[in-house]
Amino acid sequence: MSDNGKIGAALVVGGGIGGIQAALDLADSGFKVYLMEKKPSIGGIMAQLDKTFPTNDCSMCILAPKLVSVARHPNIEIITNAEIEEVSGEAGDFLVTMRKKPRYVDLEKCTGCGICVQNCPVRQIVYLDEEEEHIELRPEDRTIIEEILREYQTKKGNLMPILQKINKHYNYLPIGLLRYIASEMKIPLNQIYSIATFYNAFSLVPKGRHTIAICRGTACHVRGSMRILERIEQELGISDGGTTDDLRFTIQTVRCIGCCSIAPAVRIDGDTYGNVKTNQIFDILRKYK
Amino acid sequence: MREIRASRLLDDIRNEGLASLYPKERIRITVGMASCGLATGADVVYKYLNEIVADSDDHISVVPVGCIGFCQREPLLEVLIPNLPRIAFANVGSGKIKEIYNNLSVGKIGSIPADWRYDEDDFVIFGKKRKICDGTMPDGIKSTELYGKIPFFKKQLKIATRNCGYINPEDIREYVARGGYYALYKALTEMVSQDIIEEVKKSGLRGRGGAGFPTGVKWEICRKTKGNTKYLICNADEGDPGAYMDRSILEGDPHSIIEGMLIGAYAIGATEGHIYVRTEYPLAIERFAKAIREAESYGFLGENIFGKSFSFKISISQGAGAFICGEETSLIASIEGRPPEPRLRPPFPVESGVWDKPTNINNVETWSNIPVIIARGGDWFAKIGTEKSKGTKVFSLVGKIKNTGLIEVPMGIKLEEILEIGGGIPDDRRFKAIQTGGPSGGCIPQELINLPVDYEKLGEVGSIMGSGGMIVMDDHTCMVDVAKYFLEFLKDESCGKCTSCREGIQQMYEIVKRITEGEGEHGDIKLLENLGNVVQTASMCGLGQTAANPVLSTLRYFRDEYNSHIQERRCPALVCKALTSYVIDSDLCGGCTICAKNCPSQAISGELKKVHKINQKKCTKCGICFTSCPPKFKAVKIVSPVVK
Numbered sequence: 001m002s003d004n005g006k007i008g009a010a011l012v013v014g015g016g017i018g019g020i021q022a023a024l025d026l027a028d029s030g031f032k033v034y035l036m037e038k039k040p041s042i043g044g045i046m047a048q049l050d051k052t053f054p055t056n057d058c059s060m061c062i063l064a065p066k067l068v069s070v071a072r073h074p075n076i077e078i079i080t081n082a083e084i085e086e087v088s089g090e091a092g093d094f095l096v097t098m099r100k101k102p103r104y105v106d107l108e109k110c111t112g113c114g115i116c117v118q119n120c121p122v123r124q125i126v127y128l129d130e131e132e133e134h135i136e137l138r139p140e141d142r143t144i145i146e147e148i149l150r151e152y153q154t155k156k157g158n159l160m161p162i163l164q165k166i167n168k169h170y171n172y173l174p175i176g177l178l179r180y181i182a183s184e185m186k187i188p189l190n191q192i193y194s195i196a197t198f199y200n201a202f203s204l205v206p207k208g209r210h211t212i213a214i215c216r217g218t219a220c221h222v223r224g225s226m227r228i229l230e231r232i233e234q235e236l237g238i239s240d241g242g243t244t245d246d247l248r249f250t251i252q253t254v255r256c257i258g259c260c261s262i263a264p265a266v267r268i269d270g271d272t273y274g275n276v277k278t279n280q281i282f283d284i285l286r287k288y289k
Numbered sequence: 290m291r292e293i294r295a296s297r298l299l300d301d302i303r304n305e306g307l308a309s310l311y312p313k314e315r316i317r318i319t320v321g322m323a324s325c326g327l328a329t330g331a332d333v334v335y336k337y338l339n340e341i342v343a344d345s346d347d348h349i350s351v352v353p354v355g356c357i358g359f360c361q362r363e364p365l366l367e368v369l370i371p372n373l374p375r376i377a378f379a380n381v382g383s384g385k386i387k388e389i390y391n392n393l394s395v396g397k398i399g400s401i402p403a404d405w406r407y408d409e410d411d412f413v414i415f416g417k418k419r420k421i422c423d424g425t426m427p428d429g430i431k432s433t434e435l436y437g438k439i440p441f442f443k444k445q446l447k448i449a450t451r452n453c454g455y456i457n458p459e460d461i462r463e464y465v466a467r468g469g470y471y472a473l474y475k476a477l478t479e480m481v482s483q484d485i486i487e488e489v490k491k492s493g494l495r496g497r498g499g500a501g502f503p504t505g506v507k508w509e510i511c512r513k514t515k516g517n518t519k520y521l522i523c524n525a526d527e528g529d530p531g532a533y534m535d536r537s538i539l540e541g542d543p544h545s546i547i548e549g550m551l552i553g554a555y556a557i558g559a560t561e562g563h564i565y566v567r568t569e570y571p572l573a574i575e576r577f578a579k580a581i582r583e584a585e586s587y588g589f590l591g592e593n594i595f596g597k598s599f600s601f602k603i604s605i606s607q608g609a610g611a612f613i614c615g616e617e618t619s620l621i622a623s624i625e626g627r628p629p630e631p632r633l634r635p636p637f638p639v640e641s642g643v644w645d646k647p648t649n650i651n652n653v654e655t656w657s658n659i660p661v662i663i664a665r666g667g668d669w670f671a672k673i674g675t676e677k678s679k680g681t682k683v684f685s686l687v688g689k690i691k692n693t694g695l696i697e698v699p700m701g702i703k704l705e706e707i708l709e710i711g712g713g714i715p716d717d718r719r720f721k722a723i724q725t726g727g728p729s730g731g732c733i734p735q736e737l738i739n740l741p742v743d744y745e746k747l748g749e750v751g752s753i754m755g756s757g758g759m760i761v762m763d764d765h766t767c768m769v770d771v772a773k774y775f776l777e778f779l780k781d782e783s784c785g786k787c788t789s790c791r792e793g794i795q796q797m798y799e800i801v802k803r804i805t806e807g808e809g810e811h812g813d814i815k816l817l818e819n820l821g822n823v824v825q826t827a828s829m830c831g832l833g834q835t836a837a838n839p840v841l842s843t844l845r846y847f848r849d850e851y852n853s854h855i856q857e858r859r860c861p862a863l864v865c866k867a868l869t870s871y872v873i874d875s876d877l878c879g880g881c882t883i884c885a886k887n888c889p890s891q892a893i894s895g896e897l898k899k900v901h902k903i904n905q906k907k908c909t910k911c912g913i914c915f916t917s918c919p920p921k922f923k924a925v926k927i928v929s930p931v932v933k
Binding site for chain 1: 324325327328329360361363527528529530531532533536537568569570571606607608609610611612623624625626627628629644685687688689693694695724727758760762766771774775778782784788791792887889909911912913916917
């Protein structure tokens with residue numbers, strides 16, 4: 001196989017993207033490859049990323065085909081959930097001892113359907129860091145949150161209304177309160193996060209006293225709402241989504257407030273302004289202190 | 290048609306409502322107080338009138354109503370003096386309202402020119418017209434044009450929006466007066482669920498949310514699915530930008546939705562209903578919540594409705610600003626408090642929806658059509674419209690058109706006629722395209738102006754009916770920019786579950802953005818088409834499957850514009866910032882210095898009465914000079930020269 005007369009197999013330690021690529025290259029050159037990984041599955045950090053630097057390519061799009069190739073490659077044997085105990089010998093003749101951790105699943109029979117993960121009762125428990133176990137809330141916050149929880153606690157599908165109530169009261173979702181409701185309602189914090197960050201109406205950072213909602217619906221767009229947005233951004237020195245340092249204004253574009261007939265429209269707090277022109281912006285903003 | 294027999298209770302409420310709609314002793318003034326009216330100052334008018342009435346006048350009642358649809362002319366005011374036609378005043382500002390009131394208080398109503406008048410009102414539920422006056426009227430009123438002859442209203446047929454702008458949405462008696470809850474009574478007392486479903490099937494009503502699935506068929510499947518608990522949902526997450534018909538019905542006639550849902554619940558066997566309203570419509574949520582409370586207090590909602598063994602309740606779920614929640618499976622996820630990502634269908638919600646129970650979801654406009662279908666019969670409804678698309682459709686006619694507003698027209702009406710209703714393009718510009726169906730739709734060019742509007746025909750030309758937004762575009766709208774706008778919208782609103790949608794739209798956006806910035810390359814168009822096809826084929830829900838439509842349809846009809854951007858590096862519509870610049874025409878400039886004073890970046894130099902000049906390096910292209918240049922000069926021009 002190789003020119004120095006040494007033949008045999010290769011061990012790749014670590015099943016991240018680097019290990020995967022190394023294993024593939026080796027296996028394609030004809031070596032038998034053992035791909036070893038500490039975690040229960042290969043893929044590593046890259047599987048958790050959205051994009052890769054510097055090309056902004058989708059990381060999963062690069063990784064996923066390689067994962068499949070590794071799994072299907074006749075020359076590659078994947079050993080996961082394992083760690084090296086001892087390495088001895090020399091190049092071409094290594095002896096590796098590794099410890100495979102128990103996984104209590106018959107790998108021959110497992111189809112990877114994931115139902116065991118869903119049904120595992122241990123996953124349903126909320127794990128909080130130790131120092132977070134007792135969440136300190138200001139007394140006034142506690143009264144507010146407890147009142148909201150009392151109203152909705154028993155209702156099905158109560159998470160959205162609770163978040164909306166908190167959002168209405170504070171104008172944003174304070175992290176401490178989210179932790180508190182996670183522990184009170186026995187919902188994993190990450191589930192609350194996934195909701196809180198999905199919707200445009202929620203924010204995890206404080207917002208200004210006045211929210212300038214600039215409609216970016218189609219009718220407003222063709223009637224020049226982009227210029228209105230740019231003008232307001234210029235006037236306040238912040239960009240869309242930003243809040244002025246004095247917490248006076250937050251700029252937030254919205255997708256259609258349904259006032260298409262008087263486009264372009266801007267809504268500040270509860271007041272809607274229609275047929276807005278760039279040279280009116282200054283006078284409109286002046287009304288809000 | 291059979292006469293609707295009503296219980297005594299209903300007739301009593303109706304009489305009270307009629308007395309309030311057509312008072313015999315008092316003058317009734319109605320003010321259009323939907324969101325669009327409020328934004329143009331209807332609240333000022335309403336407050337002014339109320340203060341006067343509270344102070345002195347007790348023979349006038351001032352009533353807030355919804356939106357009649359002619360939003361361009363808001364604030365709208367209607368005055369009904371006993372035995373005279375009802376007259377409407379448009380664009381009522383604070384000055385005009387004083388004049389109207391002063392004349393009214395001395396009985397000289399005919400002296401102010403009104404915009405149109407009504408001699409009779411259409412009661413579509415009963416299929417009857419009600420005469421408001423006996424025909425004698427002062428000359429001033431007589432010379433006012435009739436409602437039915439105003440070009441904006443002439444071709445309209447109001448079924449879903451039958452009460453919007455006529456009744457006080459917060460007074461259930463006025464809704465009953467116009468035939469409200471009679472259809473429910475008929476359904477509960479004379480029909481079994483199969484009759485109702487048959488009637489809806491016969492009507493040919495199709496889902497007004499966009500996809501156009503036959504409503505009766507959907508109900509039947511839900512009815513037949515086994516299960517003790519069934520849910521009913523009204524989808525009021527009107528996410529399409531440029532569409533606001535649902536908002537208008539919610540604000541102007543909430544009871545029509547409640548009644549439609551009640552009839553649907555009875556037919557399907559549901560006991561609980563949800564309405565999912567977007568958070569961007571605060572007034573709609575408030576009015577609907579009031580309507581629910583009122584319906585409950587009158588016994589239309591709750592236990593044993595009309596003394597029958599039928600019970601139903603409705604609760605409001607509020608969205609939080611996510612376009613994807615209009616998709617039914619993600620709407621259900623949102624109601625349950627899960628992250629609102631769509632899931633694969635089947636199982637369809639009619640089999641397994643909210644909390645895995647059979648769930649029937651229909652759009653606001655669909656629900657509000659139901660009472661009329663039950664009252665008048667499916668056959669009557671099926672006579673309106675085209676072969677496969679029955680009834681009427683509400684469109685929001687907006688964009689570059691003179692009369693913006695909501696119109697309800699029979700299916701099959703030609704685009705040309707819709708443009709006529711809109712009164713043509715303002716500022717003597719040329720019509721270029723009409724965009725239908727929101728971000729999932731497409732742009733229809735001038736050549737297809739004779740197209741009859743129905744579900745099939747719009748599909749054939751690469752667009753969709755959607756929820757009914759129609760955005761008119763003139764020659765100052767850049768189609769590449771429109772495509773970029775929709776891609777930007779969709780890339781933000783894609784939930785990210787499918788790679789093809791999440792990454793595909795992002796890549797398409799970046800290509801189109803590059804084109805609008807003058808960085809387009811040979812081969813970009815081909816690449817866009819390929820990408821578009823992949824996104825269309827490989828995505829799971831409607832958002833992804835239709836995401837490429839705005840790009841593909843503009844490529845289909847406006848390829849020249851893409852080519853000008855790519856090859857000549859110019860934007861023919863003078864929209865794309867990177868390809869245009871502002872200049873001052875030295876022949877026209879009067880040297881008034883207004884532009885220089887207003888320029889936020891001090892890019893304009895010039896002395897009084899001398900020609901001004903824009904420093905292109907400093908110019909941020911904000912357009913303030915263009916808007917502030919006095920009309921007598923019109924010296925600031927936007928240019929986009931060919932770059933080789």
